[in-house]
Each structure stands twice: as C-alpha cells, then as structure tokens.
Amino acid sequence: MNQQVDIAIIGGGPAGLAAAVAAHSAGIDNLIIIERDEELGGILNQCIHNGFGLHTFKEELTGPEYAARYVEQIETLQIPYLLRTIAVDISVHGDRKAVMVMNKEKGLFTIEAKAVILAMGCRERSRGALNIPGYRPAGVYSAGTAQRYVNMEGRMPGREVVILGSGDIGLIMARRMTLEGANVKMVAELLPYSGGLKRNIVQCLEDYNIPLKLNHTVIDIDGKERVKGVTVAKVDENRKPISGSEEYVSCDTLLLSCGLIPENELSVGLGVKLNPITAGPIVDESLTTNVEGVFACGNVLHVHDLVDYVSKEAESAGTHAAAYIKGEKKAEDKTIEIAYTGGIRYTVPSAIHIENMEQNQVIRFRVDNIYRDVELTVRIGDTTFIKQKKKIMAPSEMEQVIIKKAKLLEIPNPEQIIITISKEGI
Amino acid sequence: MEDKKHTNQQELICIRCPIGCRMTVTHNQDGSLQVAGNSCKRGEEYAKKELTDPTRIVTSTVRIKGRSNQVLPVKTKEDIPKGKIRACMEDLKQIEVVAPISIGDVILADVAGTGVEIVATKHIK
Numbered sequence: 203m204n205q206q207v208d209i210a211i212i213g214g215g216p217a218g219l220a221a222a223v224a225a226h227s228a229g230i231d232n233l234i235i236i237e238r239d240e241e242l243g244g245i246l247n248q249c250i251h252n253g254f255g256l257h258t259f260k261e262e263l264t265g266p267e268y269a270a271r272y273v274e275q276i277e278t279l280q281i282p283y284l285l286r287t288i289a290v291d292i293s294v295h296g297d298r299k300a301v302m303v304m305n306k307e308k309g310l311f312t313i314e315a316k317a318v319i320l321a322m323g324c325r326e327r328s329r330g331a332l333n334i335p336g337y338r339p340a341g342v343y344s345a346g347t348a349q350r351y352v353n354m355e356g357r358m359p360g361r362e363v364v365i366l367g368s369g370d371i372g373l374i375m376a377r378r379m380t381l382e383g384a385n386v387k388m389v390a391e392l393l394p395y396s397g398g399l400k401r402n403i404v405q406c407l408e409d410y411n412i413p414l415k416l417n418h419t420v421i422d423i424d425g426k427e428r429v430k431g432v433t434v435a436k437v438d439e440n441r442k443p444i445s446g447s448e449e450y451v452s453c454d455t456l457l458l459s460c461g462l463i464p465e466n467e468l469s470v471g472l473g474v475k476l477n478p479i480t481a482g483p484i485v486d487e488s489l490t491t492n493v494e495g496v497f498a499c500g501n502v503l504h505v506h507d508l509v510d511y512v513s514k515e516a517e518s519a520g521t522h523a524a525a526y527i528k529g530e531k532k533a534e535d536k537t538i539e540i541a542y543t544g545g546i547r548y549t550v551p552s553a554i555h556i557e558n559m560e561q562n563q564v565i566r567f568r569v570d571n572i573y574r575d576v577e578l579t580v581r582i583g584d585t586t587f588i589k590q591k592k593k594i595m596a597p598s599e600m601e602q603v604i605i606k607k608a609k610l611l612e613i614p615n616p617e618q619i620i621i622t623i624s625k626e627g628i
Numbered sequence: 629m630e631d632k633k634h635t636n637q638q639e640l641i642c643i644r645c646p647i648g649c650r651m652t653v654t655h656n657q658d659g660s661l662q663v664a665g666n667s668c669k670r671g672e673e674y675a676k677k678e679l680t681d682p683t684r685i686v687t688s689t690v691r692i693k694g695r696s697n698q699v700l701p702v703k704t705k706e707d708i709p710k711g712k713i714r715a716c717m718e719d720l721k722q723i724e725v726v727a728p729i730s731i732g733d734v735i736l737a738d739v740a741g742t743g744v745e746i747v748a749t750k751h752i753k
Contacts, residue, residue: 250701250749251687264687266701266750270731353689356699381688381717401643405684409710593667594647 208527209233209520210301210315212289212468215244216509217500217516218321219272222281224520225319230527234313235276235283236303242276242283243269244323245501246509248350251374253401257510268509292318292472292496299472299495317495317523320469320483321516324501326371327461336423339430345371345459352378360455364432365389366420368396368403369598370507372459377406379457386410387451390418390434392441392460395572397598419443420456429454462505472496479548480504487554487563488522488531489515497523504550504566507600511566518564532557538582538616545569545576545623547597554619559607566602569595569623576623580605582616595623640678642671651675683707686716690723690735692752700725700752702735705745715740727752 208230211218214237222235241247246254249265256262259271276283287305294300298314326344343351343359349371351357361384365372368391376386389407394416396403407414415434421443422433436447464482466474474491477484482503483491490497499519500512525531534555542549549567565580573595580588580603587610588603595601603621610616636655641648651665653675663675677683685707689699708716716739725735729752736746 247750250689250703252685252703262685264701264703264749267731270751353701354699355697356689356691381686381713399643400641400646400648404641404643409684409713596646599646 204300204312204314205234206298207232207234207313207315209317209319209523210299210313211235211319211321212292212301213237213244213321213323213500213502214239214242214283214285215321215323215500216246216269216272216512217323217502217519218244218319219269219276220513220516221319221321221497221499221520221523222283223272223275223279224517225524226279226281226520228521228524228528230524231279231281233281234315235281236287236289236301236313237283237285238288240285242273242285245346248346248353249374250353251378254509257508258513265509272513289468292468294472294493317497317526318472319516319519319523320466320474320491320496320498320502321500321519322465322468322502324462324464324505326458327463329458332366332458332460334420334423337426339423339425339428341425341429341455342423343455343457345375345457348375348455348457349378352382358382358384359457360429360453361385362453363387363455363457364420364434364451364453365457365459367391367459367461368398368414368416369459369461370398370402372457373398373402373406375457375459376412377410380410380412384455386412387453388413388415388434390415390420392417392419392437399598421448423456424450429456432456462501464502464505466502469496469498469502474498477548477552480550482550485551486537487551487559488526489519489551490522490526495523495526497526504548504568504600507598511600511602514564515566518560534558536616538610539618540565540621541618542567542621545571545573545595546621549621554605556607556610556616559605559610561607563605563607564602565605565619565621566600567621568600569597572596573623576625578603579622579624580619581622582610582613582619585613587619592623638679640675642666642674644668644670644674653679682710684710684713686713687749688717688720690720690725690746692729693724693726695727698752700729700735701749702746703749704739704742705747708739708742708744712740712742716742720746 214235246265246269254268291302348359424431431452435443483498497519499516578590654662663672687703733748
C-alpha cells in the first residue's frame with residue numbers, strides 16, 4: 203500500500219516551505235515535502251549575501267537566515283519532509299496523483315497525494331544552450347554552480363575569471379570570487395543594459411573595479427583540458443558579433459549567468475500545460491494548473507527576483523491547495539482572461555474565475571524593456587480599475603497589481619482584464 | 629562612481645530604490661557637499677555618506693574544523709568601512725570554527741579593528 207497524503211510538495215526551497223506552512227495553517231497536516239538536497243532551504247542555502255526579507259520580515263537577511271525562519275516553522279509544526287529524495291515522475295492515478303520518488307534508503311517508491319504543489323525552482327541556462335563553440339575544457343561553470351562550490355563546499359572554481367551575463371547571479375559571483383582572491387577580468391553582457399540591481403553594479407563591480415562590457419558576448423572558448431582564454435566580441439543591435447571587434451581574454455574560468463529556466467520536466471510528464479514565455483505552468487487565480495489538484499508556485503512557475511514575492515505566492519498556493527482538499531472551491535462559471543499589451547511580457551495568472559478569486563487578487567507580471575515615465579492601466583471593458591504613473595519599470599523587476607473582487611463583481615458581463623503600459627496621454 | 633579630475637565634482641548612481649537617479653555631488657570650498665540629481669532625501673543622504681564614509685556589509689564563509697566539504701556562511705553584524713574589506717577577508721581566512729553552530733553565534737568579536745562582530749548566518753549541525 204503506497205503512502206497516502208493530502209498534499210505532496212515537490213521541493214523544499216523557499217516556495218515549498220512557505221506553501222507547506224500555509225497549507226498547515228489552513229488545517230491540512232497530512233502533507234509531505236519532497237527535497238532532493240541534503241537539507242531544506244533550496245537555493246537560499248548558497249545565497250550567503252544579504253538583501254532577503256525586507257518585505258517579509260522588515261529586516262535584511264542573508265539567504266540561509268531567511269530559509270531558517272521557515273525551516274523553524276516546519277520543525278515546530280512537525281511538517282513531515284524527506285531529504286535526499288528526488289521525485290522522478292508524477293502521474294494522475296484515479297482521483298489522486300502518484301508521485302514516484304527515489305532515495306537511498308527505500309529505493310523507488312510511490313506517494314499518492316490528493317493534491318500536488320509544484321515548487322521545483324529553476325535551472326541555469328547551460329553552455330550547450332548558449333552554443334558557445336570550443337572543446338569541453340574544465341573551467342566552464344554556470345554562476346550558480348560556482349556559487350555552490352564556493353559558498354557551501356569551500357572550493358574555488360578558478361583564479362582568472364571571465365563572467366558572461368550581468369544578471370544578479372553574475373554580479374554577486376564577480377564580487378564573491380574577487381573576495382576569495384580570484385582576478386575577475388570582466389563581466390560581459392549581451393544586452394545594452396544590465397539585468398541586475400543598481401546596488402549590485404555598485405557593490406559588486408564598481409567597488410572592485412571590474413569592467414562591465416555591455417553589448418558584448420563570448421564567441422569562443424580556448425583550451426582543451428582546461429580553459430586557457432575566451433574570445434569576447436561586441437554585438438550589434440541584432441545581437442550579432444561585429445567582425446573586427448574580437449578580443450582574446452586569457453583566463454582559466456568562464457562563469458555563465460545567462461538566464462534561469464523553470465524546471466518543469468515533472469510538470470510536462472504530468473500533462474501540465476506550460477506558457478512558452480515563462481516556461482512555467484499556465485495557472486488560474488488559485489495557482490492551479492490545467493491538471494486538477496496540481497498547483498505551482500515560486501521559480502518553477504515564473505522566475506522571481508525577490509524571495510519575498512516567492513513566499514507570498516507560495517503561501518497563496520498552499521492556502522488554495524488546502525481549500526481544494528477541504529472541498530471549498532466553488533463551482534466555476536465565468537472565466538476572465540487576462541490580456542496585456544504595450545510592453546508587458548506575461549502575467550501570472552493567465553485567467554481568473556470570479557467565484558474563486560481572492561478578495562484582493564494579485565496579478566504579477568514583467569515588462570519587456572526598460573520604461574521610464576509611463577502609465578500602467580488595468581481595465582475591464584470601459585471600467586478603469588487601476589491607473590498608476592510609473593517612473594521606471596524594468597524587465598528585471600517583477601511588478602504586481604491587485605484587483606479587488608468586490609469591484610470586479612460590480613461589472614456586468616466582464617470579458618477580459620486588460621493590462622497596458624503607455625506613455626501618458628496616449 | 630566617476631571622478632572628474634581637476635574639478636570639484638563627482639558622479640554616482642543612487643542605489644536606494646529602483647529609479648537609480650544619476651547624481652552629481654559638488655565639493656564646496658568650505659568642505660560641505662552639494663548633491664544634485666536626486667529625487668528624494670534618501671538619495672541625498674546616500675550620496676553624502678558614500679562620498680565621505682562609504683561602508684559595506686561583508687558576507688563570506690569560514691572553515692569548519694574536520695569538514696573538508698562544508699563551510700560556514702558569516703556576515704559582519706553591521707557595516708564596516710569599505711577600505712577595511714580586504715583586512716576583514718584576511719581575518720576570516722585565519723578562522724576555523726567548531727560545529728555545532730547556531731545563527732547569530734559570534735565567530736569573531738572585532739574584525740579588522742572595526743569593532744564590528746562577525747556572526748554566523750546558518751545553523752550547522
């Protein structure tokens with residue numbers, strides 16, 4: 203007889219932890235967190251820098267400290283969890299989901315859950331996916347891999363470093379490697395702007411005189427056994443390398459910080475539909491995917507910048523999963539699509555069922571470029587819900603708007619919620 | 629931060645909020661600083677502090693006795709002067725802690741003569 207639980211949470215990082223605590227608070231104690239690493243905390247364990255928790259705890263914590271706040275609650279509430287246990291498949295099994303997992307002690311076994319919360323987080327874009335030519339020498343790592351080596355295992359990936367990608371992980375590692383004695387020669391960034399926080403540009407690059415080369419990329423890796431150097435080139439407005447701009451930079455390590463991709467192999471296996479823009483599941487207001495009883499939250503749903511938002515989103519998923527178990531979901535009648543124009547890349551959720559939406563329903567989204575002095579509008583038909591002046595909006599900063607259920611109910615026959623960004627007066 | 633050599637002005641970008649105002653700071657004859665380009669008081673405060681007494685929180689790791697595959701993450705409890713970061717890292721290199729450790733444990737009472745404590749940021753069993 204397989205172990206039976208009400209809720210199985212795949213992943214014990216910040217999303218899984220917050221979802222578990224919320225589901226428990228809502229009255230579900232037959233749940234289990236399935237975590238493949240040696241400990242709970244997920245990616246926070248290697249993010250030893252500070253800046254976490256300003257919204258949630260009104261303090262600036264380091265990653266491990268933020269994780270500890272939730273792990274404490276897991277231990278106090280005695281929420282069960284499995285470590286060093288990896289979920290290898292999830293399938294629909296009658297009115298339950300069969301979660302096939304594997305660990306050293308029990309081998310392969312199945313946990314049957316009424317509901318599943320997907321909280322697997324994301325992976326980094328690899329060198330293969332970037333199509334950087336060359337042999338396969340030692341010394342090419344994703345920035346996150348280097349971060350784990352340095353911050354958890356106490357190992358230096360290399361001494362002469364080039365970093366490709368100026369998102370926060372790349373910037374943070376530029377500083378970290380430098381503090382540990384490496385010579386970080388440059389950070390190359392394909393785009394004309396950095397995706398990282400200004401704070402990190404100042405405190406990770408400027409503080410250490412590390413050059414940031416915008417509109418640049420790595421076009422070749424030299425070295426057979428070990429990286430000997432890379433070729434960096436300027437790119438044009440179509441992001442194509444400009445002939446003649448190539449520069450050889452000798453180094454023994456290349457760190458790649460070129461994007462995070464939600465890890466949805468398990469979701470796809472289950473039949474969950476993904477949004478090609480986010481590479482995460484399409485969800486409704488309850489963070490339910492197209493598969494009933496399967497919820498998603500955190501980086502597996504869409505890549506976040508603030509762990510505080512992850513915790514809020516996961517709390518919502520946990521609460522909704524609990525409501526689903528308790529049979530509190532109302533029969534859905536009307537679905538309202540969330541449409542967007544003018545510079546918005548995607549929204550989460552993609553659609554709302556009025557009956558089941560929250561009193562204050564959060565819609566999170568990202569823009570596709572840097573916008574200054576614009577107007578953010580949310581309307582349904584002729585009714586304007588929100589009209590906000592925004593001094594700046596950037597792709598690297600997730601935004602959110604809140605739709606009040608009471609106000610939405612006042613509108614007869616609502617069709618779509620339309621979110622737009624425009625220059626004032628246009 | 630750019631230094632315009634031979635002038636009394638410096639440029640910097642504010643980091644207090646996502647706007648990232650580009651500010652110009654003028655050093656007056658009487659030693660005072662004049663900040664321009666900020667949109668709020670926080671920006672002015674940041675610019676003045678950054679140019680007179682820049683400080684940073686330092687986060688790093690220290691070795692754990694008997695463990696070759698695991699290090700302890702630590703932080704300076706408060707800001708320390710930017711110029712003391714190198715010395716801080718040198719001090720941390722000398723340290724080897726003994727498990728178990730709790731978050732908040734003082735690993736070093738005074739790092740690099742700053743008077744600031746180094747504290748653990750992770751529970752280690």
